[in-house]
Amino acid sequence: MAEDSLFGALPEQFGPKREVGVGAPRLWEPVRDVIELRAASLDSLIGPDHQARLIWSYVLELDLSDLEARIKAREGVPGHPAITPRLLLALWLYATSEGVVSARLLARLCQSDAAYRWLCGGVGVNHRTLGEFRVDNSERLNRLLAQSVVALAAEGLIDLDTLAQDGVRVRASAGASSFRRRATIERQIADMLPVVAELAKEVDSDPVTNEQRLRKRRAQRAAERLSRLKAAVAKIEEIEARQSKKKEASAPQAAPQSQPPAQSQIPPPQDVKKPKPPRASTTDPDARVIKMPDGGFRPAYNMQVASVAGEQIVVAVDISTSSSDRGLARPMLEKINANYAKLPKQYLIDGGFAKNEDIEWAHGANVEVYCPPITNKHNTDPFAPRDNDGPGMSAWRRRMSSQEGKATYRERSIHECVNARGRKYGLVQLTVRGLAKAINILTLFALANNILQGARLRRIAAAAV
Incomplete structure (x- = not known):
């Protein structure tokens, strides 16, 4: 039946046998001390329909003149240029959509992640600038939220x-262990007052630049600690006032009596559980x-x-x-x-x-x-x-x-x-x-939810x- 096949009878062939080497194996090893020259464009780091482009296009249309008015660096005046508020807002909006809530993590991503690098466009940002921008613009963020809703309603989408x-x-x-009673917090305040005063005195008397910076940072942390303790006491006073007002409102009004009740008619005192004294957190009052x-x-x-x-x-x-x-x-x-x-x-x-x-x-x-x-x-x-x-x-x-x-x-x-x-x-x-x-x-x-939705x-x- 061999002649009935397509190619007829073919001779059996054998390939050459591969000899097993006795030397070391040849491997690809990473080499990191080589200087490379790469031609790359930031705009090519992300796709044309990337989410970061959507957020940036939204930020470009905003009127942020009120935020730019706070910037002290002006043309013709000495001073380091400030980071545009549009970039800081865009970074936080995109970071929020990605579940990033830490300013330090966001600052690191601006150096390593393609989308954040594209947003930055070569502008360097640090975690302090990012953190201050997020917490210092409450009214502006609220207005932007309302504007996004009004725009969608005007388009007939909602x-x-x-x-x-x-x-x-x-x-x-x-x-959970940071909650303290009023007496404990007041003792901590008494202990912190001389510490804060001593640190402030050291900052003023230290002429060395680097050491003065460290002392100033320690004094600032101590002052923030003292401020939180005072805020915790104020919060306890607020809770006590609210509890006292609620107790007065719920207290039954005694009806006027013509004669005092007999001893046998007076009900026996009940065991009333004394409420626990209010506490406040010394970390977040x-x-x-x-x-x-x-x-x-x-x-x-x-x-x-x-x-x-x-x-x-x-x-x-x-x-x-x-x-x-x-x-x-x-x-x-x-x-x-x-x-x-x-x-x-x-x-x-x-x-x-x-x-x-x-x-x-x-x-x-x-x-x-x-x-x-x-x-x-x-x-x-x-x-x-x-x-x-x-x-x-x-x-x-x-x-x-x-x-x-x-x-x-x-x-x-x-x-x-x-x-x-x-x-x-x-x-x-x-x-x-x-x-x-x-x-x-x-x-x-x-705001991030409204932009994407x-x-x-x-x-x-x-x-x-």
């Missing part, structure tokens, strides 16, 4: 008639120990986010130190009204926000609140009208008992996508201390044309 709100617990930059989603109690902040649920656009943010969301709907609505001069027609919140006074206030402002009722231990019908219901509560019970109201409330679940994106963007553990700095971290997240909405709208 509708502010239906909003949703939810809270996210974020761990504070303070240890604004932080409070609150209940976390896992059931534990840790120093944290309750970060509130209001959004257009369907489009996942954040319209306003706020921060509380309360473990509960109860009573936080009205402050957020007031902030929305202050930023946009209008209130939503429908407001979706979960049952933890439910408060009769807030629902009545919203009803008076023509805002329909959608939130499920709280399950009570008596197993009574939560939608049944009650004698003390006002017009707002009565309308809320009718609304939530209807199928239309329940269907509308289901839209609130889309807001969980915003919460999940916040975790991805680094809203897990704060690296800054203080309520004022924490709100900037939250606002940066909201706004681009997604524009692509969808363009594809639908």
Whole structure:
């Protein structure tokens, strides 16, 4: 059958046998002392549709003249040029979208990562400049957030008639063991006062430049420590005043009696548990120990986010130190009204926000609140009208008992996508201390979220044309 094959009978062939060498193996070894000349362009480091280009194009359109007005280096005047605020803002927006929350890490990425190097464009940045910019522009960041929402609404991409709100617990930059009673903090203040005075005296008397710089840094750290201790005492005084006011409001008013009750009619004294004295953190006085989603109690902040649920656009943010969301709907609505001069027609919140006074206030402002009722231990019908219901509560019970109201409330679940994106963007553990700095971290997240989600909405709208 060999002649029936295509090539007929071919002779069997054998290749030469490879001899096994006895010498050392030939390997590619790294050589790092070679000088190379490479021709590279920064613009070729990232693709044309890279996320960094999107953020930079957004920053280029902003009017940052108010930030540039603070710069002291001017033409014709001696001084080192300052880094443009556009670059610092773009770096933080892109870093936030990548989950980078540390200024030191961001400064290192500006030297090693292609996207950050492209944004810098050869401009060197350090962690101090980055950190100061992030915490010193609260009002400007809030205005940028409002402007991003107004721009999307003007394009017809979002509708502010239906909003949703939810809270996210974020761990504070303070240890659980940093909480002290007032007497302990006052002793620490007494110990720190002479230390701060001595360090300040050493800074003024030291003529050596390098040593003076180190002494000045130590004196600055001691002064910051003393400032935090005083802030902790002020926070304890605030808590004590709030507790005293609450105790006076809850104390029963004694009815006037014509004659003193008999000895047998006086009830025996009950064992009342004495409340623990309030404490404050000496690391972050604004932080409070609150209940976390896992059931534990840790120093944290309750970060509130209001959004257009369907489009996942954040319209306003706020921060509380309360473990509960109860009573936080009205402050957020007031902030929305202050930023946009209008209130939503429908407001979706979960049952933890439910408060009769807030629902009545919203009803008076023509805002329909959608939130499920709280399950009570008596197993009574939560939608049944009650004698003390006002017009707002009565309308809320009718609304939530209807199928239309329940269907509308289901839209609130889309807001969980915003919460999940916040975790991805680094809203897990704060690296800054203080309520004022924490709100900037939250606002940066909201602004970065709106830039990227706004681009997604524009692509969808363009594809639908």
